[in-house]
Amino acid sequence: MTTTTATPSPPEILERAERLRRGLDLSFRDQIVEAIYSDAQRIASHAVRAKRPAGPTWDEKLDRILTSKLWGFPIMLAGLALVFWITIIGANYPSQAIAFALFKIEDWASALFNSLGAPWWLTGFLWHGIYRGLAWVVSVMLPPMAIFFPLFTILENLGYLPRVAFNMDWLFKKVGAHGKQALTMSMGFGCNAAGVIACRVIDSPRERLIAILTNNFVPCNGRFPTLIMLGIVFVAAAFPPAVASIAAAGSVVGVVLIGVFFTLLVSWTLSRTVLKGEASSFTLELPPYRRPNIGQILYTSIVDRTLFVLWRAVLMAAPAGGVIWLLSNISLGGDSLTGWISGFLGPLGHAIGLDGVILLAYIIAIPANEIVVPTILMAYTGAGMMIEIDSLRELQQLLVGQEGWTLLTAVCLMLFSLLHNPCSTTIWTIYKETGSARWTTIGALMPLAIAFVVCFIVAQAARLLI
Amino acid sequence: MEPSLAISLAAAAALALLTLWPRRGLLARWRRARRLAERVIVEDALKHIHARELRGTLATPESLAGKLDVGVRRALQLISDIQGRGLIQSTGPGLRLSPEGRKLALRVIRAHRLLERYLVDELRMPLEAIHATADRREHTMTVEEVDALEAQLGYPQQDPHGDPIPTSAGTLETVEATALSDWPIGMPAKIVHLEDEPPEVMTLIVGAGLALGMQIEVRESDEQRLALWDGESERELARLAASNVFVSELPHPVQPPARLSSLKPGEAGRIIALRCEGLNRRRLLDLGLTPGTLVECAFPGPAGEPRAYRVRGALIALRREQGDEIEIEPFTVSVEGSQ
Structure with missing residues (x-):
């Protein structure tokens, strides 16, 4: 390097930059972006020939219908109901088949252990505890997920989800939140932890926090089995068989709509109290519609999502199965620990329309919501008592006939499942995304409080009126 | 040991820890x-x-x-x-x-004005509410934090009221401006500064719909109020508040603003300017909404809002507020075949 003047020192360079920055036109940023865009446009006009068709394109026609005043919302609801309906009717038979097969294995294995002279507690803990928890989770979750995730991925690949956000933005605007919250909610259908991470697409910190704190009000895939089971056992049973699955799907849609209502209500409250502020800029790209790539859909939805979520559930279900078996088989003063704990939680459970076993199941299921139903069933069927529940009719007999569930129990359980605290993975994700112990605590306890209050009101009102 | 003694010893120990714990006690x-x-x-x-x-x-x-x-x-x-x-x-x-004192004062003012910029641009707090928050936070920031905030905001030169932000080297520019209360009737003017203290007066100014960069003309004035014209509608401002609004000369008559949000589906316009700062401005620019771009309103959402606009071949949905921030000139020639 040949320089005639001395090299300027770092402070001199900084000072010079400071001086030059003052001299810059305020719009220099705009000029840079303009220059980039005009370059891109010049290149594109050389390389790309676009012919504009005479009439409106297929995309434009589709957009007119999917976002129209008349059809926009009905199509959204119908699409959601269709996804649930296909999931319910499609998952019913495989679920029973898998349960039948897996419980047969439990029978054989425990018989084998007994014939080999293994102590009863080893057989019980391994096979009636850990293994049965796994079997429940796999049979309850695998079929619905293997159907639900690909269907949802198809909607995603079609480019329909941004249209949903577009249609729903006015609602979010009214409650002082961001329109892209509809997108993060859609992700929440898959997994709330994923939904919380997806909130990064929202630029404004205030609105991102609102989206993070309310994501839990979208039932995730771990909670759908609970909702679908209740829909089938309690709602569908009240209808003739021909329309039963439609009624079950309708009830799940209803629960989702209640979740949307609470999302909006809580967003509204937050943006008018602790997270006050104006709505920030809303910009949303509506990409062109694309033909879904079936191979890719099957891969991403089965491998990346279904197996991933199932594996997580399995990891949580094995210890939970062991814990519930221990609780059911360790006796104190003539009653099992399950009996003691659920007896202790009983009055609280009763006040909100549930019972002690359900609350116990929710405590055990804090790591993963997926195992709520299996835990409830294992606690009901109790110590070593073999009740084969390989059809929904038997399930209904157990819950209604033996455990005294009513329609009120089902409704309150649906509401509790929808509104209660997020699972521990989601809570941890909220902490990582917000970096604040305070907001994490609010994110965990606020939904729980809402769930208790809502279920309490519903239960008390129902008991007063009926 | 007596249980009661053990309990009181433990309580005393806990209390001592609570009080004396380093940094958190x-x-x-x-x-x-x-x-x-x-x-x-x-x-x-x-x-x-x-x-x-x-x-x-x-x-x-x-x-x-x-x-x-x-x-x-x-x-x-x-x-x-x-x-x-x-x-x-x-x-x-x-x-x-003293020079030392001035340096310190400017450092606090710099923190205050950068914080105000942050509160408005990034957190979207209302203009009349930011002063109090910035007043509290300005004292808790280190020099490094203030510099980092400035870099994050993209080195803004003015706070949301139009006041210049002191540089890290401690220089403060002065703004040449006249109070609106002293401005001659009928002369086109541009608002360059809004005085934010006292906040009650700032609320009046914001309530009258006045904003930085706006073109206005004083139509009438009396002891109590001023009648202002912004090219589109008439606004009233208390004389008391007018002395907190500072203007400079505008070389051309006041022009009525046309906004992207006024386009109906099927209509098109060419962008003149973006009337927003910070995050909003960057976001709009990133989407290709640069001055000179042709934008067509494609279709409204089910509730009439947001609206989808066709920009450079892509569909972009904007709320009415974003449309209001984009000044356009209506473009009447057929859109077909144009870039």
């Missing part, structure tokens, strides 16, 4: 609060003396006492304190900052 917290209170009052005093210097009427112990809401005795004590630290000059009537 009550004692440490109390010390920190004391130090912060001390810093706040010194910095507020320097700010006041600096503001009076700029205005040309020097601060006095009485004005300082009034500003800080303390007794004159406390003010005098404070003055001798900061004099002892070499922050104010000791000569002449009225208070003047």
Whole structure:
């Protein structure tokens, strides 16, 4: 390097930059972006020939219908109901088949252990505890997920989800939140932890926090089995068989709509109290519609999502199965620990329309919501008592006939499942995304409080009126 | 050991830990609060003396006492304190900052104005609410944090009220502007500065719909109020508030603004300017909404809002607020075949 003047020192360079920055036109940023865009446009006009068709394109026609005043919302609801309906009717038979097969294995294995002279507690803990928890989770979750995730991925690949956000933005605007919250909610259908991470697409910190704190009000895939089971056992049973699955799907849609209502209500409250502020800029790209790539859909939805979520559930279900078996088989003063704990939680459970076993199941299921139903069933069927529940009719007999569930129990359980605290993975994700112990605590306890209050009101009102 | 003794010993130990724990204990917290209170009052005093210097009427112990809401005795004590630290000059009537004191005052003002920019641009807080928050936070930031905030915001040069932001080297530009109350009737003007103190008056200004960069003309004025014209509609402003609005000359007559949000589906316009700053502006620019771009309104959402616009071949949905921030000239020729 040949320089005639001395090299300027770092402070001199900084000072010079400071001086030059003052001299810059305020719009220099705009000029840079303009220059980039005009370059891109010049290149594109050389390389790309676009012919504009005479009439409106297929995309434009589709957009007119999917976002129209008349059809926009009905199509959204119908699409959601269709996804649930296909999931319910499609998952019913495989679920029973898998349960039948897996419980047969439990029978054989425990018989084998007994014939080999293994102590009863080893057989019980391994096979009636850990293994049965796994079997429940796999049979309850695998079929619905293997159907639900690909269907949802198809909607995603079609480019329909941004249209949903577009249609729903006015609602979010009214409650002082961001329109892209509809997108993060859609992700929440898959997994709330994923939904919380997806909130990064929202630029404004205030609105991102609102989206993070309310994501839990979208039932995730771990909670759908609970909702679908209740829909089938309690709602569908009240209808003739021909329309039963439609009624079950309708009830799940209803629960989702209640979740949307609470999302909006809580967003509204937050943006008018602790997270006050104006709505920030809303910009949303509506990409062109694309033909879904079936191979890719099957891969991403089965491998990346279904197996991933199932594996997580399995990891949580094995210890939970062991814990519930221990609780059911360790006796104190003539009653099992399950009996003691659920007896202790009983009055609280009763006040909100549930019972002690359900609350116990929710405590055990804090790591993963997926195992709520299996835990409830294992606690009901109790110590070593073999009740084969390989059809929904038997399930209904157990819950209604033996455990005294009513329609009120089902409704309150649906509401509790929808509104209660997020699972521990989601809570941890909220902490990582917000970096604040305070907001994490609010994110965990606020939904729980809402769930208790809502279920309490519903239960008390129902008991007063009926 | 007696259980009651054990319990009281444990309680005493817990209490001692709670009080004496380094950095998080009550004692440490109390010390920190004391130090912060001390810093706040010194910095507020320097700010006041600096503001009076700029205005040309020097601060006095009485004005300082009034500003800080303390007794004159406390003010005098404070003055001798900061004099002892070499922050104010000791000569002449009225208070003047020493170079050291000016540097410190400008550092606080810099933190305050950058915070205001942040609160408006990034957190979207209403303009009349930011002053109080910035007033509290300005005292808790280190120089490095202020510099980092400036870089994050993209080196803004003015706060949301139009006040220049001091540089990290400690230079402060002055704005040439006239109070709207002294501006001649019928002369086109551009708003260059809004005075944010007292907040009640700022609320009046915001309530009248006035904003930085707006083109206005005074149509009539009397003892009580001014009638203003922005090219589209008439606005009224109390004379009291008009002395807090500063304007400079506009070389051309006031023009009515056309906004992207006024386009109906099927209509098109060419972007003239973006009337927003910070995050919003960057976001719009990133999407290709640069001045000179042709934009067509494609279709509205089910509730009439947001609307989808066709920009450079892509569909972009914007709320009405974003459309209002984009100034356009209507484009009447058929869109077909154009870029």
